[in-house]
Amino acid sequence: MTLRGIAGYWMVAGFLLLAAVPFMQGRYVAIYGTQLIPVLCFAILALGLNVILGYTGLLHLGIAAFFGIGAYVAGILSTSGFPFGASFPVVVVVATLAAAAIGIATTAPTLRLRGDYLALVTLGFGIITVSVIRNLDAITDGTKGLTPVRPNFLPGFDDPVFDKTRPGWKDTWRGYPRLYFLCLAVLAGVVIFLRNLERSRLGRAWVALREDELAASCMGLNPARLKLSAIALGAGLAGLAGALFALSQDGTTEPRAYGFERSMLVICCIILGGLGNRPGVLLGVFILVGYDQIATPMIDNWMQEKKLNPNGKEYLKVSGWRLCIFGVALILMMRFRPEGLLPAARLKRELHPERDEVAGEAAAKLEAEDRGQRTEDRGQRTN
C-alpha cells in the first residue's frame, strides 16, 4: 500500500491517539500536555490557509491576522471589560463570521492583482492588522492583550469547569481536558467538512482556478467569486482557530503573536506536510509546531536539569536554533521534495513526472514515436 493510501487510516489513528493523551499518566504529559491545545488550534489555522494557498493557489502572507481577529473577537465578547459576556458557541460563531467578513471586505478590492502583488498586499494587510490591534489601546488593551477569556459553555448552563471563578485553562492540566476535547472535536469536524468540500463542485472549481485561471474562467467559472469564497472560508477557519487559541491561552496574548512570523510558520507547516493535502498539512503542523512548542522546551529543560548549559548560552539551547532549523528544513524541502512529506496526488505528478505511472507512460510513448512526428506533435501542443 502506498504512503498516501495509509494516510487515511493514520488520520483516524492519530485522532484516537490525541484523544487518549488526557488519560495518560506521567510528569511530561502533565507539563507538556497543556501545550497540545495551541497545536490543535494551529492545525485548524493551517487547514484554513490550505484552502487559500493549497486548493486555490493564492499566496496569502497574512493569515495570522485573521487568527488574531478571531482571538480578539473572542476577547471582546467574553472579557469583563465589555458588556457582552457571550457564551462559548456565540464566541466561536461570531469570531468565525467576523474573520470571514473582514477577509471578504479586504480582499474584494485587490482581486485583480496576481501572484506576487497579491502576496504583497496580504503581507501588508497582516502588518496593518497587527499595528491597528496594538494601537487601539481603548479596545484591545494595547500590548497587554485582553484577559481573561472565559466564556460560559452554554447560556444559563453553570458548568463548574467553565466557571468564571475557576483558574485559567492553562494553569491546571486537570481543568484542561474538556477544552482539549472540544478543540479536538472542532478539528475533526473541520477535517471532515474539508474532506467533503474538496470533492464538491466548489472544491474542484478552486483546484481548476489554481491550475489555470484563464482556462477555468473560459469554462464558465467565476474567478472573483471563487477567490472570495476561498478567502472567506480560509479566514473564517483562521478566526475559529484564533477564538479557540484565545480560550486556551486565557487571553488574547500580545498582538505580536499574530504577526508575520506566525503566518510564515503556518506556511512552513503546509509546505513541509504537503500543499493542498489535508493529512499532509496536519502532519506538517504536528511536526513543526510540535517541535517548536513541545520538543524544544522539553529538551531545553532536560539540558538545564543536567546542567549541560551552565552559562545559558543561546547557541547551546535548542530553542536558539529554532529559526535556523526552520530555514534549513524549508530549503531542503524545496530542493529535494517540493511536494511535501505527504503530497497531494496532483502536485506530485506535476513535480515528478518520471515517477508517475500515467505521466511516465505518456513520456515513454513520446520517446518511442518517430522524431519528426514528435516535434510536430509538440509544436501543436505548445500552440
Added chain:
Amino acid sequence: MFESIATALGPEFYQYLLAGLVTGLLYALIALGYTMVYGIIELINFAHGDLFMLGAFFALQLGIWVGAADAKGQATGQSAILAVAVMLVAAPVFCASLNVFVDRAVYKPLRTAPKLAPLVSAIGVSFIFMNAGVFWMGTYDLNFPALVPNTNLTPDWTVAITYQHLMVLLVTIPVMVGLTLFVRYTALGKAMRATAQNPTAAQLMGINVDRVITATFAIGGALAGVAAVVYGLYVNSAGYQMGFQTGLFAFTAAVLGGIGNIPGAVLGGILIGIIEKLGTGYVGDQWRQPLIFAILIVILIFRPNGILGARTREKV
C-alpha cells in the same frame, strides 16, 4: 500653494522632509537589490533585508576590530576615518559574496522549479540569516558607533543639516549614479537588461545568463552592504530585527516604483522615506507602518505595476 501648506505644517516640515529624503535614499539602495533580482529571475528575495542586517553587524564587528568602537558599540573616538573607510570597502564585499554564495547554493538548483519554490527557499534563507544575527550579536539592539558626528552645520537655518545627512547623500547618490551608468553603458549592464527582458532570447544571443544572474546578486548584495554601513552610521543602532522592518519598507519602495525598474526603485525609496518621516512627525510613530502599507495597497489597487512600471498584458 506649497508654501501655504508648508506654513500650516509648521517649521518642522522641512526637517521631516530632509530626514525623509535621507532615509529614503537608504531604502532606495536596498530596494535596488530587490528590484534587480526580481527583474532578472522574478524572485522576491525575502532574505535581502536580513542580508542588510548581517552587513550592518559585519561593519559593527569591523569597527570593534579596528578599535573605533568598544564591545558595546560605543564610539571610542579613535581611528574613526580608518574604520569608516574599512567598513565602506569590506561590508559590500562581504554582502556581495554572501549573496552570490546563497544564490549558487540555494536558488540556482531551483531555476526551473515552480515560482513558489525559490520564494519559500528565500524565506528559509531569511530565517537562517536572522538566527545567525542572533548568535552573532544577541537579541538586544546594539549601538552602532557614531563615527560621523551629528553636529549641526546650519545653526541659523530652520533646517538642521548635519555631517550625517551629508554623509548619506555623498555616499548614496554617487553609488546610484554609478549603477545607472553601469547598467546603461557597460556590456554586462546591457546583458542584464537583455536578460531581464527575455532570458531565453538573451541566452540565444550568446549571453551567459548564469553569469548575469551572479553579477546581479553580487551588485544587489554590495548595495545592501553600502546601505548597511551608511544606515548604521546614520541611525547609530543595529539589531537582528532591523533587516525585517527595513527590508519590508525597501521592498515596498521597489513595488511602489514598479518592481524590476531601477529609477522606479529610487523614486519609490525616496517617497517611502518621506511618507515615513512625515507620518511619524504628524500622525505618530505607532501609525507609521500601517500608513506605509495602506498607501502601498492603495497604489497596487489603482496602479498595479507601480509608478514607473510598464503595463504588462497577460500572455495566454
